[in-house]
Amino acid sequence: MNFVDRTAPELAALDPDAVIVLPLGSIEQHGPHLPVSTDLTVASAVASAAVPLARSRGVDALLLPALSYTKSDEHAWSPGTIWLSWDTLMRTLVDIGRSIATTPARRLLLLNAHGGNSALGQVACRELRREFGLRTFLAHPSAPGSSSASEQGLGIHGGHSETSVMLHLRPDLVHLEHAGRWVPEHLAGYEHIGFGKPVSFGWLSSDFNADGVLGDASTATAEYGREVFERAVDTMASVLGEAQRFSPR
Numbered sequence: 001m002n003f004v005d006r007t008a009p010e011l012a013a014l015d016p017d018a019v020i021v022l023p024l025g026s027i028e029q030h031g032p033h034l035p036v037s038t039d040l041t042v043a044s045a046v047a048s049a050a051v052p053l054a055r056s057r058g059v060d061a062l063l064l065p066a067l068s069y070t071k072s073d074e075h076a077w078s079p080g081t082i083w084l085s086w087d088t089l090m091r092t093l094v095d096i097g098r099s100i101a102t103t104p105a106r107r108l109l110l111l112n113a114h115g116g117n118s119a120l121g122q123v124a125c126r127e128l129r130r131e132f133g134l135r136t137f138l139a140h141p142s143a144p145g146s147s148s149a150s151e152q153g154l155g156i157h158g159g160h161s162e163t164s165v166m167l168h169l170r171p172d173l174v175h176l177e178h179a180g181r182w183v184p185e186h187l188a189g190y191e192h193i194g195f196g197k198p199v200s201f202g203w204l205s206s207d208f209n210a211d212g213v214l215g216d217a218s219t220a221t222a223e224y225g226r227e228v229f230e231r232a233v234d235t236m237a238s239v240l241g242e243a244q245r246f247s248p249r
Contacts, residue, residue, distance in 0.1 A: 001051055001052055001055060001061075001062065001063060002062065002063050003020060003062040003063060003064045004064070004065060006062070011103050012103060012104070013104070014062075014103050014104045014105040015060055015104065015105070016104050016105060016106045016107075017060065017105075017106070017107060017244050017245070018060040018061070018062060018104075018105040018107065018244075019054075019059065019060065019061045019062070019105075019107045019108075019109055019240050019243045019244050020061075020062050020064060020100055020105055020107065020108045020109070021047055021050075021051055021061055021062065021063050021064060021109050021111055021240070022064045022066075022067060022096065022108065022109070022110050022111065023043035023044055023046075023047040023063075023064070023066035023067065023111045023112075023113070024043060024066070024067050024070055024110055024111065024112040024113065024114060024117050024121065025037075025039045025040030025041070025042070025043040025044065025066050025067065025068055025070065025113055025114060026039040026040060026068070026069070026070045026071075026072045026083075026113075026114040026116065026117070027040060027068055027069060027072070027080070027081065027082040027083075028072035028075040028078070028080070028081040028082075028083065028114070028116075029075045029078035029079075029080050029081050029205070029212055030157070030158040030162070030213070031158040031178075031179075031182070031211045031212060031213035031217070032175065032178040032211060033158070033163065033174060033175045033176060033177075033178040033179040033180075033217055034158050034162070034163060034166055034173070034174060034175075034217075035166075035170075035173040035174075036080040036081065036082075037173070038158070038162060038166055039113045039114040040066060040068050040113075041166065041169055041170055041173075042113040042141060042162070042165055042166075042169070043066055043111055043112070043113035043114075043141065044066045045169050045229070046111065046113070046141035046229070046232050046233055046236055047063055047066070047111050047141075047236070048063065049233040050111075050141075050232075050233045050236035050237045050240065051063045051237075051240070053233060053234070053237040054236075054237040054238075054240040054241060057237060057241060058241075059237070059240050059241045059244050060244060061240045061244070062105075064096075067092070067096075069082050069083065069084050070083070070084060070089055070114055070116070070117050071083060071084060071085075071086055071089045071114075071116050071117055071120055072114065072116050073085070073086075073116070074116055074203065074204050074205050075116075075204075075205050075212060076204075077204060077205075077206045077212075078205075078206075078212055086120055089117070089120060090120060090123065090124060090127075093110075093120075093121075093124040093127075093128070094124065094127055094128065094131070097124075097127075097128035097131075097132055097134055097136070098131075098132060100132075100134065101132040101133070101134060106133065106134055106135055107134065107135045107136075107137075107243055107244065108128065108134050108135070108136050108137070109136075109137040109138075109139055109239070109240065109243050110124070110125070110136070110137065110138045110139065111139050111140075111141060111236065112138060112139065112140055112141075113140070113141055115156060115157070118138070118140070121138040122138055124136075125137065125138050135243075135246065137239075137243050137246075139236065139239050141232040141233075141235075141236055142161075142232060150181075150183070150216055150219070151183055151215050151216050152183060152185060152188050153195065153196055154183050154184060154185075154187060154188075154195060154214055154215065155183070155214065155215030155216060156195060156214045156215065157205060157212070157213060157214045157215060158182070158212075158213040158214070158215055158217060159182070159183075159213065159214060159215015159216055159217055160215055160216050160217065160219050160220050160224075161215075161220075161224075161225075161228055162215070162217075163176075163179060163215075163217040163220035163225075164220040164221055164222065164224040164225030164228060165225040165228050165229050166225065167220055167221065167222035167225045168222045168223075168225030168226045168228075168229055169225070169229065171222060176217075176220070179217035179218050179220065180211075180213075180217060180218055181216045181217070181218050182208070182209050182211060182213040182214060182215060182216070182217070183214070183215065183216055184208045184209075184214065
């Protein structure tokens, strides 16, 4: 199941359609109620559960250790955030892909739990496809309906869903007494500019409030977190099955 638990000769005999999974987390501020390890915890947990589930369904998937330090400069203003520049992370992903390409395996899936990695992950997927011939994929461990209606689609960082998942995975690290409602409701008044709208914008998490949170953490529950997590694991296991057989032709 784990790539690093195999011997070099075993890895030299991998099937070309084996799917190598690299979780991408982050170490960054998540407000006064969640640990800086939140994205790393979620990426690692989803990948660690989805890979064996996919294997039980006949998918040849192998799990790499998660990449902890990634592109989190939107949170650079906050102590505790440890981030790589875009070119450092890009070179890191390319170097990892170059190393994977020494095995017969030709499928690499980035399982990304931090939105700040998304654009760079797409660029890296194309670079790895062109330079090393790898079939590359970028996936996010989310599930439909994982935001509360009261967040108006703005629960993207430390809000209802993320706090709920952490209450399920690591309740010992959640300070629910400090959870609040941090929803920039005025953004709903812009027709074209905003999250999930035709026009995106450059932002820092401190642009919205002093705590750097977007969402309503006050409504989080461990029960809802378990539901979101289990849906995410099942979805990712299905994604791995598709990635193993995917062909653009």
